[in-house]
Structures are given as C-alpha cells and as structure tokens.
Amino acid sequence: MDNNVYMQTPVQRTITRSTPPHPPSYRDVLLSPHTSLAEAKSYRSRFTVPKSAPAHRRCERLDQVEPEQISADRQPYETESRPSTSTAIRHKTLESHLPVKRAKQPQSKEESPIPVVVSPGYVLSRSRSKVAMTIKTDGFFDPPKKEVPTHTLDQATQDLISDLRQQISDLTLYLEEEKLNHRDTKKQAAEELKKREEKLNTRHEEEMNRLEDEYEKEIADMKAAQQKLMAQEKAASEAIHNRLTSDLNFMKSSFDTYKTQIVEEMDEKWADKEAELHFKFEERIESAIYEQKKQLIHEHQDEKAAMNQEFKRQIQTIAREHKREIDAINKRYANAAQDLERLKRTTEELNIARVELEDTKKQLKETTESFKRTLRELQDANVRLIDFEERFHEKVSEVDDKYRQRMHNLMQENADLRKRYMSKCEELYDVKSQNDIQVQERVQTAKDTLQHVIKTRHRANISIAASDPSLDEKKKIQHSRPLSAPTTRKETVEAKLGELQIQDKDQTSVKTPPSAGRQKLLPSRPQTCVGRRA
Numbered sequence: 001m002d003n004n005v006y007m008q009t010p011v012q013r014t015i016t017r018s019t020p021p022h023p024p025s026y027r028d029v030l031l032s033p034h035t036s037l038a039e040a041k042s043y044r045s046r047f048t049v050p051k052s053a054p055a056h057r058r059c060e061r062l063d064q065v066e067p068e069q070i071s072a073d074r075q076p077y078e079t080e081s082r083p084s085t086s087t088a089i090r091h092k093t094l095e096s097h098l099p100v101k102r103a104k105q106p107q108s109k110e111e112s113p114i115p116v117v118v119s120p121g122y123v124l125s126r127s128r129s130k131v132a133m134t135i136k137t138d139g140f141f142d143p144p145k146k147e148v149p150t151h152t153l154d155q156a157t158q159d160l161i162s163d164l165r166q167q168i169s170d171l172t173l174y175l176e177e178e179k180l181n182h183r184d185t186k187k188q189a190a191e192e193l194k195k196r197e198e199k200l201n202t203r204h205e206e207e208m209n210r211l212e213d214e215y216e217k218e219i220a221d222m223k224a225a226q227q228k229l230m231a232q233e234k235a236a237s238e239a240i241h242n243r244l245t246s247d248l249n250f251m252k253s254s255f256d257t258y259k260t261q262i263v264e265e266m267d268e269k270w271a272d273k274e275a276e277l278h279f280k281f282e283e284r285i286e287s288a289i290y291e292q293k294k295q296l297i298h299e300h301q302d303e304k305a306a307m308n309q310e311f312k313r314q315i316q317t318i319a320r321e322h323k324r325e326i327d328a329i330n331k332r333y334a335n336a337a338q339d340l341e342r343l344k345r346t347t348e349e350l351n352i353a354r355v356e357l358e359d360t361k362k363q364l365k366e367t368t369e370s371f372k373r374t375l376r377e378l379q380d381a382n383v384r385l386i387d388f389e390e391r392f393h394e395k396v397s398e399v400d401d402k403y404r405q406r407m408h409n410l411m412q413e414n415a416d417l418r419k420r421y422m423s424k425c426e427e428l429y430d431v432k433s434q435n436d437i438q439v440q441e442r443v444q445t446a447k448d449t450l451q452h453v454i455k456t457r458h459r460a461n462i463s464i465a466a467s468d469p470s471l472d473e474k475k476k477i478q479h480s481r482p483l484s485a486p487t488t489r490k491e492t493v494e495a496k497l498g499e500l501q502i503q504d505k506d507q508t509s510v511k512t513p514p515s516a517g518r519q520k521l522l523p524s525r526p527q528t529c530v531g532r533r534a
Contacts, residue, residue, distance in 0.1 A: 207460050215453070240431060247424060258413065265406060272399060290381065297374055304367050311360050318353050322346060 115125045115134075123134040325346050 204460060211457070211460070237435075244428065251421070251424070254417065258417070262410075265410075269403075290378075293374070293378075297371065300367065301371070304364065307360070308364065311357065315353070315357065318350070322350065 114127070115123050117123055123136065125132045125134065325342065329343065
C-alpha cells in the first residue's frame with residue numbers, strides 16, 4: 001500500500017504530497033463573503049482525519065496564517081470604509097516555510113517493505129512479493145501522544161494586529177461622537193415635527209368639517225334623486241312585467257288549444273288503429289273458417305271415394321255370385337222347383353241390390369251437387385277477397401294521405417309557434433340587455449365619483465412625514481357596490497333623459513294594440529284550422 005495520498009485541486013491537477021492536504025474547497029468556503037466564522041469552523045471540523053488514518057503532523061505555520069488570511073479576505077465584503085492597509089494583506093505572498101523536498105533515489109529492484117499503521121497496535125508492511133503484519137502490544141492500551149504545536153507570530157503579523165487595534169479604538173471614539181451629535185439633532189427634529197403636526201391637525205380638522213358639510217348636502221340631494229329614479233324604474237318595470245304576463249297568458253292559451261287538438265287527433269288515430277285491428281281479426285277468423293271448410297270437403301271426398309269403391313266391390317261380388325248361380329241352375333235344371341225358388345230369391349236379392357245401387361247413385365249425385373255448390377261459394381269468396389284486398393290498399397292510401405296532410409298542417413303550426421316564441425324571446429332579451437347596460441353604466445359612474453371623493457379625503461388626511469407620490473401610481477382595485485348607493489348630479493340628468501326616451505318608446509308601443517300584433521304573428525292559423533275541419 002502506498003503511503004502517498006492523491007487528491008484533486010480546484011484547477012483539476014494531481015498533486016503528490018507526503019502529508020494529507022486540506023480538502024480542495026475548504027479555502028473557497030472560508031473566503032466566501034456569505035460564510036460566517038462559525039460556519040467556517042463547522043465546515044473545517046468535517047474534514048478531520050479519522051482515528052484509523054495514519055498519523056501525520058499538521059503544519060504549524062498554516063494554523064497561524066489561516067485565520068489572519070481569512071479575516072483579511074473577508075474584510076472587503078463586510079464594509080467599504082476600511083483602511084487601505086487591509087487590501088495589501090490580501091495580495092501579500094507568504095514565504096515558503098516548508099523544507100525543500102529532496103529528490104528521490106532510484107528504487108532498487110527489490111524494494112523494502114513500506115510500513116503502514118492500519119490502527120493502533122497493527123502495522124502493515126507490504127512489498128511487491130510479500131505482505132507482513134506486525135502486532136504491537138503497547139499500542140493497544142497506550143493512546144498516541146499528541147504533540148502540542150507552538151504558535152509563533154512573525155513581526156509583520158504583530159504589526160498588522162497592533163495597527164488594526166489602533167483603528168478599532170479610533171472608530172469607537174468616532175462612533176461615540178456621532179451618537180452624541182445625533183441625539184441633539186433628534187431632539188430638535190422631534191420638536192419641529194410636533195409643531196408642524198399640530199398645525200396640520202388643526203388645518204385637517206377644519207378641512208374635514210367643511211368637506212363633511214358639503215358631502216352631507218350632496219348625499220341628501222343624491223338620495224332624493226335616487227329615490228325618485230327608483231320609483232320611476234319600478235313603474236317602468238311593472239309596466240313591462242304586465243305586458244310580458246299578458247303575452248305569457250296568450251302563449252299558454254294557444255298551447256292549450258294545440259294540446260287539445262293533438263289529443264283529438266291521437267284519439268282518432270287510436271280509433272282507426274282499433275278498427276284496423278278488428279278488421280285483421282275478422283280476416284284471420286274467415287281464413288280459419290275457409291281452411292276448416294276446405295279440410296271438411298277433402299274428408300268428404302275421401303269418404304265418397306271409399307264408398308264408391310265399396311259399392312263397386314259389392315256389385316262385382318253380386319254379379320259373380322249371380323253368374324255362379326245361373327251356372328248352377330243350368331247344371332241343375334232338373335231340379336226346377338228348387339231352382340225356381342232359388343231364382344226368385346236371387347231376383348229379390350238382385351232387386352234389393354239395384355235399389356241400394358240407386359240409393360247410392362242418388363247420394364253420389366247429391367254429394368257432387370253439394371261439392372259444386374261449395375266450389376261456387378269458394379270462388380265467390382275468392383272474388384270478394386280480391387275485391388276487398390284492392391279496396392283495402394285504396395283505403396290505406398286514403399288514410400295515409402289524410403294523416404300526411406294533417407302532419408303537414410301540424411308542422412306548419414309548430415313552425416309558426418316557434419317563430420312567435422323566438423320573437424318574444426328576442427324582445428325579452430333586448431329589454432333585459434338594455435336594462436343591464438343602463439344599470440351597469442350608472443353603477444360605474446357612481447363608483448368613479450365615490451373613488452374621486454375617497455381619493456380627495458385620503459389626500460387631505462396624508463401627513464408630510466408619510467407622503468408618498470408613488471401610491472397614486474398603484475393599480476386601483478374595483479369593488480362591487482349596491483344599486484341603492486347615491487349617484488352624482490350628472491348621472492341623475494342622464495337617468496332623466498333615459499327615462500324620457502323609455503316613455504316615448506312606451507307611448508309609441510301603446511298606439512298599436514297587442515291584438516293586431518298577435519294577428520300579425522299568426523297569419524296562417526285560421527287557414528290551418530279550416531283545412532283541418534275540411
């Protein structure tokens with residue numbers, strides 16, 4: 001381990017020293033004009049060498065010169081009236097007091113081990129090829145001896161200290177003299193200021209009494225004018241309110257009529273819808289009856305075909321039996337009596353079969369006639385159904401045209417009502433905006449006059465000792481003020497002129513009756529009503 005310590009200075013150079021130097025920023029911190037001596041001492045205490053570091057000896061001359069140099073460098077920042085001798089200290093160069101460093105001998109191939117004190121009692125020696133540790137029992141218990149540095153000052157420093165002490169004593173004497181002089185001038189200035197203050201107070205009281213009398217008169221006049229103006233504004237606003245309420249009632253009545261018309265139309269729509277649903281229900285019933293009838297006819301035809309087949313089969317069996325009997329009669333001709341009886345019996349059976357055949361033929365004829373009749377009825381029903389379908393489309397188109405015309409009329413009425421509503425809203429907005437503008441102008445003029453009055457009062461109340469012309473240049477903050485505050489004479493005149501203009505407008509509006517305006521707003525309403533009735 002190398003015993004040399006490598007550190008970096010503020011100018012970024014690498015310096016090799018045999019003793020550990022101060023930190024690079026230590027002197028900069030001490031020489032800063034914003035750093036006090038207590039902060040410098042605390043900052044210096046941070047850079048103390050730890051106990052485990054190798055023992056070294058601090059330079060005694062550096063301990064002596066550092067406080068003097070720091071106080072000399074801080075002197076220009078603390079005061080500007082210091083003597084010129086302090087500036088010479090700052091540029092003074094210190095002589096070198098350290099021994100001259102000898103040149104190093106060339107190292108041999110086998111270097112001797114370098115001992116390093118790791119901690120008290122432990123000594124580490126290391127070379128390129130060997131590492132040795134030596135333990136000293138005396139170092140465990142005996143603390144290291146500290147050398148007491150001897151502080152010696154040179155002659156230049158002693159002369160500087162004596163010179164500074166002399167300057168401090170002169171400055172204290174000068175300060176005492178200035179204190180005595182300042183005490184006398186302070187008494188004289190206080191007496192003069194008291195006299196001037198009394199004069200200004202009396203003058204201020206007289207001026208304030210005069211201004212209060214004037215302002216009381218003005219305030220009484222302004223209150224009377226304000227009350228008169230408020231009464232006029234109240235009458236005008238009541239007239240406007242009455243006119244607007246009449247318009248609102250008219251709009252409500254027109255909306256009620258429109259609502260009743262809509263209800264009637266909806267009732268008609270529901271009645272038509274109910275009739276249409278009833279018609280569809282009847283159609284479904286007729287279609288179900290037709291399907292049932294068709295099914296019954298099909299079953300009747302199936303039964304008829306089965307009966308015909310059964311009759312044919314019976315006739316064939318009877319014919320076969322008859323033929324067989326005739327053959328038997330021919331074979332048994334000898335037995336004539338028996339055969340005759342048998343023949344009679346067979347003829348009777350044959351007659352019965354013929355009668356049954358005729359009955360079946362009659363039934364077949366009746367069934368065919370009924371079938372033809374049902375076919376004719378089916379054709380008639382189909383014709384009626386086709387005719388009804390054609391008329392149904394025509395009726396649907398008629399109903400659609402009727403409702404389309406009615407919706408068109410309703411849309412026209414809705415557009416007319418919307419136009420009237422928009423015109424009324426515009427009139428209300430214009431009246432409200434005019435009133436707001438007039439009120440805002442009056443409030444602004446009242447604010448300006450009161451600000452002027454307050455400003456004059458403040459100027460009359462300001463003393464000479466506290467006068468500051470820069471206060472007038474500061475930005476004024478406007479505050480809200482009630483409408484019941486008094487106004488100026490100029491504002492009362494302007495309000496009267498505005499009132500006369502409003503009265504002229506009201507007279508011109510009274511000449512035209514409101515009924516005529518309503519008729520103008522609703523030119524198409526009677527036409528829509530006539531069209532709906534038609």
